Amino acid sequence: MTSEETADRIERRREGLSHWKWLTGVWLILTAIIEPVIYFLIWPHLPPGNMTSSARGAQFDMMVLTMIAAPVMVAVLAYFAYALIVFRHPKGRPLVDGPPLRGNLRVQTAWITITSAIVMGAFVFGTYELIVPAGAGGAEGPSPIWTPASHTELPVQVIGQQWIWTYRYPTFGGFETTQLMLPNNTEIAFHVTSLDVIHSFWAYQLGVKADANPGVDDVAFTQTNQLGRITVRCSELCGIWHGAMYGYGEVVSPSAFETWAKAMERRLAPATRLLPPFAWTYTPSANGAGGGYYPQTDPYYDKTLYDQGRSGPEGNLPALRVEKSQRVG
Amino acid sequence: MQQSVLTALLGSAIGYLVGHWLGNLIASGYPVVQSSGYNNVAIVLGLCFGVVGWMVGIGTMNYPLAKLVGREPVPESPTEGWTRFFKMTLDHKVVGMQYIVGVLMFFFTGGLFAMAIRTELLSPTTHYWGPDTYLQLVSEHGTIMMMMATSLVVGPFGNFLVPLMIGSRKMAFPRVEAASFWIFMSGFLVILAALPLGGFNTGWTGYAPLQTEAKQGMDCYLVGFAVIGTGMILNGFNQIVTIVNYRAPGMRWTRLPIFVWSMLATSFLLTLATPVFFGAVYFGALDRTVQTAFFVDAHGGSSFLWENLFWFFGHPEVYIMALPGFGIVAEMLPVFTRKPLFAYKVGAAGMFGVALLSFFVWQHHLFQSGINPDMRPLFMLTTELISIPTGFIYLVGMGTLWKARIRYTVPMLFCLALYFNFLIGGVTGVYLSDVPVNVTVHGSFFVMAHFHYTIMGGLVFAFFGGVYYWMPKMTGHMLNDRLGKIHFWFMFVFFNFTFFPLFIVGLLGMPRRVFEYAPRLAHLNDFSSISSFVLGASFLIFVANFVWSIWIDPKPAPQNPWDSKGLEWQVPTPIPYDNFKRIPIVLADPYHYGEPDALPVADLGGELGLASVGAAGPSAAAGAGTSRTGAGDGQSRIVGGGPDE
Amino acid sequence: MPKAARLALALGIFVVAVALAVIGAMAYLRSNPPNVDYAAGHQSGQPVHLTIQTVGQIGFGAHPSWVSYLALAPDGRWVHSTLWQLPAHTLVDVTVYEYDTGGPLRNQVFGSVSGVIGDDYVLNGKPVRLLDSNSGNGVAHTFSVPALGINVPLWGVPSSAKNICAHAPCSFSSVHNVITFSFRTPGPGQYHWQCLIPCGAGFLDGNGGPMQSIGYMGGFLKVVDA
Numbered sequence A: 001m002t003s004e005e006t007a008d009r010i011e012r013r014r015e016g017l018s019h020w021k022w023l024t025g026v027w028l029i030l031t032a033i034i035e036p037v038i039y040f041l042i043w044p045h046l047p048p049g050n051m052t053s054s055a056r057g058a059q060f061d062m063m064v065l066t067m068i069a070a071p072v073m074v075a076v077l078a079y080f081a082y083a084l085i086v087f088r089h090p091k092g093r094p095l096v097d098g099p100p101l102r103g104n105l106r107v108q109t110a111w112i113t114i115t116s117a118i119v120m121g122a123f124v125f126g127t128y129e130l131i132v133p134a135g136a137g138g139a140e141g142p143s144p145i146w147t148p149a150s151h152t153e154l155p156v157q158v159i160g161q162q163w164i165w166t167y168r169y170p171t172f173g174g175f176e177t178t179q180l181m182l183p184n185n186t187e188i189a190f191h192v193t194s195l196d197v198i199h200s201f202w203a204y205q206l207g208v209k210a211d212a213n214p215g216v217d218d219v220a221f222t223q224t225n226q227l228g229r230i231t232v233r234c235s236e237l238c239g240i241w242h243g244a245m246y247g248y249g250e251v252v253s254p255s256a257f258e259t260w261a262k263a264m265e266r267r268l269a270p271a272t273r274l275l276p277p278f279a280w281t282y283t284p285s286a287n288g289a290g291g292g293y294y295p296q297t298d299p300y301y302d303k304t305l306y307d308q309g310r311s312g313p314e315g316n317l318p319a320l321r322v323e324k325s326q327r328v329g
Numbered sequence B: 001m002q003q004s005v006l007t008a009l010l011g012s013a014i015g016y017l018v019g020h021w022l023g024n025l026i027a028s029g030y031p032v033v034q035s036s037g038y039n040n041v042a043i044v045l046g047l048c049f050g051v052v053g054w055m056v057g058i059g060t061m062n063y064p065l066a067k068l069v070g071r072e073p074v075p076e077s078p079t080e081g082w083t084r085f086f087k088m089t090l091d092h093k094v095v096g097m098q099y100i101v102g103v104l105m106f107f108f109t110g111g112l113f114a115m116a117i118r119t120e121l122l123s124p125t126t127h128y129w130g131p132d133t134y135l136q137l138v139s140e141h142g143t144i145m146m147m148m149a150t151s152l153v154v155g156p157f158g159n160f161l162v163p164l165m166i167g168s169r170k171m172a173f174p175r176v177e178a179a180s181f182w183i184f185m186s187g188f189l190v191i192l193a194a195l196p197l198g199g200f201n202t203g204w205t206g207y208a209p210l211q212t213e214a215k216q217g218m219d220c221y222l223v224g225f226a227v228i229g230t231g232m233i234l235n236g237f238n239q240i241v242t243i244v245n246y247r248a249p250g251m252r253w254t255r256l257p258i259f260v261w262s263m264l265a266t267s268f269l270l271t272l273a274t275p276v277f278f279g280a281v282y283f284g285a286l287d288r289t290v291q292t293a294f295f296v297d298a299h300g301g302s303s304f305l306w307e308n309l310f311w312f313f314g315h316p317e318v319y320i321m322a323l324p325g326f327g328i329v330a331e332m333l334p335v336f337t338r339k340p341l342f343a344y345k346v347g348a349a350g351m352f353g354v355a356l357l358s359f360f361v362w363q364h365h366l367f368q369s370g371i372n373p374d375m376r377p378l379f380m381l382t383t384e385l386i387s388i389p390t391g392f393i394y395l396v397g398m399g400t401l402w403k404a405r406i407r408y409t410v411p412m413l414f415c416l417a418l419y420f421n422f423l424i425g426g427v428t429g430v431y432l433s434d435v436p437v438n439v440t441v442h443g444s445f446f447v448m449a450h451f452h453y454t455i456m457g458g459l460v461f462a463f464f465g466g467v468y469y470w471m472p473k474m475t476g477h478m479l480n481d482r483l484g485k486i487h488f489w490f491m492f493v494f495f496n497f498t499f500f501p502l503f504i505v506g507l508l509g510m511p512r513r514v515f516e517y518a519p520r521l522a523h524l525n526d527f528s529s530i531s532s533f534v535l536g537a538s539f540l541i542f543v544a545n546f547v548w549s550i551w552i553d554p555k556p557a558p559q560n561p562w563d564s565k566g567l568e569w570q571v572p573t574p575i576p577y578d579n580f581k582r583i584p585i586v587l588a589d590p591y592h593y594g595e596p597d598a599l600p601v602a603d604l605g606g607e608l609g610l611a612s613v614g615a616a617g618p619s620a621a622a623g624a625g626t627s628r629t630g631a632g633d634g635q636s637r638i639v640g641g642g643p644d645e
Numbered sequence C: 001m002p003k004a005a006r007l008a009l010a011l012g013i014f015v016v017a018v019a020l021a022v023i024g025a026m027a028y029l030r031s032n033p034p035n036v037d038y039a040a041g042h043q044s045g046q047p048v049h050l051t052i053q054t055v056g057q058i059g060f061g062a063h064p065s066w067v068s069y070l071a072l073a074p075d076g077r078w079v080h081s082t083l084w085q086l087p088a089h090t091l092v093d094v095t096v097y098e099y100d101t102g103g104p105l106r107n108q109v110f111g112s113v114s115g116v117i118g119d120d121y122v123l124n125g126k127p128v129r130l131l132d133s134n135s136g137n138g139v140a141h142t143f144s145v146p147a148l149g150i151n152v153p154l155w156g157v158p159s160s161a162k163n164i165c166a167h168a169p170c171s172f173s174s175v176h177n178v179i180t181f182s183f184r185t186p187g188p189g190q191y192h193w194q195c196l197i198p199c200g201a202g203f204l205d206g207n208g209g210p211m212q213s214i215g216y217m218g219g220f221l222k223v224v225d226a
Helices: A003-045 A053-086 A105-131 A254-267 A269-274 A303-307 B005-027 B031-036 B040-058 B062-068 B082-086 B092-120 B131-151 B154-166 B174-192 B217-245 B258-290 B303-320 B323-337 B344-360 B362-366 B373-385 B387-401 B410-433 B435-441 B445-475 B481-507 B519-552 C003-029
Strands: A154-161 A164-169 A175-177 A180-183 A187-194 A199-203 A208-212 A218-223 A228-234 A246-252 C035-037 C048-055 C068-072 C083-087 C091-098 C121-123 C126-128 C139-145 C150-155 C177-184 C189-194 C218-224
Touching: A003 A053, A053 A105, A053 A218, A053 B387, A053 B410, A053 B435, A105 B373, A105 B387, A105 B435, A154 A180, A154 A199, A154 A208, A164 A254, A175 A254, A175 A269, A180 A228, A180 A254, A187 A199, A187 A208, A208 A218, A208 B435, A246 A254, A254 A269, B005 B040, B005 B174, B040 B174, B040 B217, B040 B258, B082 B092, B092 B131, B092 B154, B092 B174, B092 B445, B092 B519, B092 C003, B131 B154, B131 B174, B131 B217, B131 B303, B131 B445, B131 C003, B154 B174, B154 B217, B154 B258, B154 B323, B154 B445, B174 B217, B217 B258, B258 B303, B258 B323, B258 B344, B303 B323, B303 B344, B303 B362, B303 B445, B323 B344, B323 B387, B323 B410, B323 B445, B344 B373, B344 B387, B362 B373, B373 B387, B373 B410, B373 B435, B387 B410, B410 B435, B410 B445, B410 B481, B435 B481, B445 B481, B445 B519, B481 B519, B519 C003, C048 C083, C091 C139, C091 C150, C150 C177
Parallel strands: A154 A187, A180 A246, C035 C083, C048 C091, C083 C218
Antiparallel strands: A154 A164, A164 A175, A187 A218, A199 A208, A199 A228, A228 A246, C048 C068, C091 C177, C121 C126, C121 C177, C139 C150, C139 C189, C189 C218
């Protein structure tokens, strides 16, 4: 190697280093500004609020992901901005080729290592945040494995049907209503099911979402810890009135909830008697008023299904509280 | 009468009527048909027979049918003039250009539907369309766009460029190639036929059992995806066979242009993922026509079955829509930076890494469905892992830009826009893959904005970059630079204005596909809607540019206007029917910028009036190989007569 | 012709062609059933009389075998529409003539009446609060406005009857039930109403076809300031 070539190499290296210094400096300054902004200013306003344990968890996770993503995005954008300004081809000059860099083992190794580390970190964090807070308000299917430690959840059955949500409270005689009322400071177990097509129960402020599948009991847990109003929307396309399939609910104090539930149980007792016995899933009458998509002679099918509708599996039902006085008459 | 698109239309009409008559003959007595007034058997058979009629009418069946009955088939002669674009042709370059017009028809139609959707969302509670009409529009938009996006690059550029880039005279199966295009176009007619049949209201995901109870337009969705899927499988395996077997001597795997790598990876996805979906739409059609119960829970089926089959295809399909964009961008970057592609092998490996992993992530669409809840950490892992090979495209891009000589041409601007858009799309994808955060963002406008950032912000931007880049080679005319830049800036700015607010709207609690939303979200939605109208109008600038540059003020483009070293630029414009007079001998990869000792990309042979391309012979190895030779004398059209391979 | 003019011409032709296609498609897609206007000429303070009928088979139009609602317009014609324009903050007295046969509800909870004034409604002259759709004629349809909490199940006619109406509008000579109830309209807005019993015969769960079409089993109460 001639001394001229060596000098050239050193010169190029120095130039490269100065580019890196600039870039690192810009990145550090921007990151130092953005990270506190995310932590202090943006975190408290991130959705879905902190009305329940799962909502608060989702908010925290979103903050952490944003704190991870922001430096990455800043790095990439700063690099592009820098390169596009500094490395542009001056207008009007004859076309010259750039340096023939076909790769750089250190850069490539560093890239793969860093991205892998970020990804694995996000995975470990996400898994922890999923498992420890009992499924983080997400759907856990019919036999959840990550459950609240206390095992004192209030079961609330959410029934999706085209195109309205109804709720059954099995510990209050199994009455069914279109109002969603929840007691504060309570573990709630939502049992979401559907009578026809796939819906998705999205209680926005609760940080809960679970698909309502026909014939499936889909469980999601959360713990309320703030009073307030809830918006429920359907977030899986379910037909013409999907956009109008929303409703409101409320988290009230435990005593107010108790009063409301008992009053409803009493008031709705005649209607409750007409409902199918409480179960995790239901198979409605296939006849309906018109119905009749499948032939009634289907040998697979029980005739009672066509006439009355039927409850689904009944294993591990919560104890129904039956008060004698209501059953009279 | 010569067979053309007119005979194809005639054939499809006859086929539809025959199928419809047959369906009525079979099923008009079914009790469900009588009580619902819907004979889905007739519609499905009509559509299937119509597609067959279309394929017979265009002439794709002539050769195989003649063989079948033992006649000596008449080989299709190369056709001349503008009418060849409306006929079946064996010229891969014509098929590529047909595909461009075809996908643009899909794209503009889908875009009009998109603007119709945004019109409804201008107001939270006042309805411009009825709720059922709104869902038809949403579903048509989604389905048309997804159908388009699966072929957006593999169709036009895959067919046009792959033989040129690997030094072949043709695709491996030219008749299959033509069939894949024409069946793709019949899918366009099938999916639009849904509108007069009452539309369908399931969105492009077509979830059962909503699908089972939907109107007759649903049959068009099922048959349409089967038809498009056939085209995807045919095109995909044609690409694989061509790339593996038709590479010119010296075109080693390490010299393969990165775009061809992306086509290869995409084609594997096309051939492996699509058949699964083909089965799913078949089940769906059976449920709707003869009352089987694949997806009906109460009769022994499961609504999860459709979700699984659909997304087992649907997630690889998402990468069918990403990889070609990466390929185009990585192909163009070296040209406009005058540098070799950085980390070429990592880039190619990344594409195959994405392709492989994409088969193991589908259940992240079902995180909140209640199926396999204990598998969610695994699918969270695979989903996040896929961001590593996807990130390689950034490594490749950023490395190539390092100390580059960047020329801000129109194609380069589209390339850079992909990097910006896909960054946002990719980072939001990590939010979606995180199960606890997914609880909030799943099924909301956040998802919708995310995949528009990846598919439109990625693939569609790359496609338009490719159109501006390769148009001189395809048509012999450059697209106007200034109009191109205006088009780019309108599209880029208003794309971001349209979709960025929708992330916020989704985070604030607006589910997808709703016609009513909370009044507090009205301002953001209005901003997005108005931006979307400007975004739509920006494509008028593209049309204007096209009309201006091709017909009104045509200027012959130089043979190699961008000074690229790619093999496809070394052939004369217009490209002879057989591409290469002699099969080239590939000497180097097409990225040896700034390497004065490198050999030229290929030895094309210097005889027979192709002297201008012969500059790349081994004897000229000392030259940089970037000579601007102009159209040269390669204008004469050479039809047939080349030596056999 | 200068080049710019030629470009303008070509673009103009393109835009006009697209616009014609779009306008044609829009005219087709926006072809809603007509508004039945009860708000025009309404005297404030007076109740609005809304008379509707439900039929098992509409008997005409694009889907003659479908179930449907019809409304009696103020000019005395029966209109095949489910878009009803009502004045805001007004008492609405509803009379339903129900001509369809019934069956079991998919969810029995919709056998109870809610959201109407007085908690009861009147079925053939008798007050009713709760219907058991598993017995007797069953429930044919419901009139439900989720945003207003209204749910009124409509008792079916006996399926053994000889004179079941098969062509709308039906007359009193066909077997029918008369249902009356009242509710008060809220402030202006579009409130959707629907049927909550699967009545689309020949569709899975009975929830397709008419159940998912404006003009048959769902529509809007367009409440406007009088």
